[in-house]
Amino acid sequence: MKNFLKILKIDESSLTPYYRQLCNAILQGIDEKLISEHDILPSINDLSIALDISRNIVTKTYNTLKKSGVVSSVPGKGYFISNVKLDKPVKVLLLFNKLSTHKKIIYDAFAEALGDKASIDFYIYNSSFNYFKKILLEKQDKYDKVVIIPHFIDKIDNACDVINQIPKEKLILMSKLVKGVEGDFGAVYEDFANDIFDALEQLLPSIRRYHSCTIIFPKNSYFPTDILIGFLNFCKQYNCEYDIVSDLRSESMCKDTLYISLTEDDLVELINLLLEQGLKMQEDIGIVSYNETPLKKFILNGITTISTDFEFMGRIAASIVLNNSRDHIKIPFHTIIRESL
Known part of the structure; x- marks a missing residue:
């Protein structure tokens, strides 16, 4: 029997699911002619033991390849390569x-x-x-x-x-x-710059209810500074008082302020400060969160978002x-x- 352990390996540093890694390895082995038609694949039990993975992963691998016509099985005999004439993925x-x-x-x-x-x-x-x-x-x-x-x-x-x-x-x-x-x-x-400018412009009637706008822009973050440029351009064009803070923990929340949060952690901290200080949403402060997620429509009856699709x-x-x-x-x-x- 062919030594499939020289071909089938798991890369633990990859976030690709293990079953998909094994599917890819088998397809690559076919493409490189290391695996041939009619080759018998290791049993589910043998491969799970050899690679130290669950039987379910191996089963899902073989079933996925069966659906695509690469692998077939015979009851009592196991799995084998049934088709090597494939469109190359x-x-x-x-x-x-x-x-x-x-x-x-x-x-x-x-x-x-x-x-x-x-x-x-x-x-x-x-x-x-x-x-x-x-x-x-x-x-x-x-x-x-x-x-x-x-x-x-x-x-x-x-x-x-x-x-x-x-x-x-x-x-x-x-x-x-x-x-x-x-x-x-x-x-x-x-x-980034035009996106946040246009989004805030759409919110302008609501933003006018607040005295100032504060954006929370973390230090040493991966967020592009173009977001800040768009925010500043908006505030200057519409004569909005504004502030830029990097860490809410060193700030006290101000009434009549709209807060724009970029990270989920800062959104949680905003809500925590809001509750601790007994402030009311809309009446005392406003919150806009960057990037839509499913939970934001439920938090405090709904968090306004500006978001990429x-x-x-x-x-x-x-x-x-x-x-x-x-x-x-x-x-x-x-x-x-x-x-x-």
């Missing part, structure tokens, strides 16, 4: 800076839109430029497409040098265009992958008004 290296609720929305939409037409290896680089660079240098040559959400908390000016080393026919940027990245590549991007981002990025597109597509930005304003 696009191999995608997907790099996100962090995990969050809205990043999961992006990933789910991206993976669903690609379906079986692509295999995804998914890594999180924790907004660290050095780790981002390490992953790219080690892995990019193995993939047909490299899809990146490029948000960093360090060495931001070096990002373009590393990204420019990726062949442009492979490169797709999601969420943000990186200054200095040259050539003809695909992108689905946010226009994350599902659109994932679906359009998948379309760019499958169509070998070099288009640059702007992501829609939505305003959802609720009881917090």
Whole structure:
């Protein structure tokens, strides 16, 4: 029997589900002619023991490949490769800076839109430029497409040098265009400065009820400073008093103020201070939260959000992958008004 343990491996640093890693490894083995038609696959029990994973993972792997026609089974005899004449799936290296609720929305939409037409290896680089660079240098040559959400908390000016080393026919940027990245590549991007300006402009009648606007912009964060530029442009154009704070813990909440929170942690802290000080939403302060998540429509009868369409981002990025597109597509930005304003 062929030694499948030289072909089937689990990368614990990847966030790609184990069953999907095994599916991808089998498909790659077929593509590289390491696996042939009629080859007998290891039993579910043997492979689960050899790779130290659950039997359910191996079962899901084989059943997924059965649905796509790659694997067949014979009761009492096990699983074998039944078809090697397949459309070659696009191999995608997907790099996100962090995990969050809205990043999961992006990933789910991206993976669903690609379906079986692509295999995804998914890594999180924790907004660290050095780790981002390490992953790219080690892995990019193995993939047909490299899809990146490029948000960093360090060495931001070096990002373009590393990204420019990726062949442009492979490169797709999601969420943000990186200054200095040259050539003809695909992108689905946010226009941060204009997005927040336009969203606040839509909220202007409600914002006028407050004496001033305060945006909470954390230090050493991955958030683009273009968000601040858009906020400041809005406040100056409409003569709004404003403030920029980095940490709510060193601030006392002021009545007649609209607070704009970028992070979930700061939103929680805002609500905590609101309750501690006995302030009333709308009457004393207003809250606008950046990026829609499902829970925000329930918190305190609803938190007003200004948000990128994350599902659109994932679906359009998948379309760019499958169509070998070099288009640059702007992501829609939505305003959802609720009881917090």
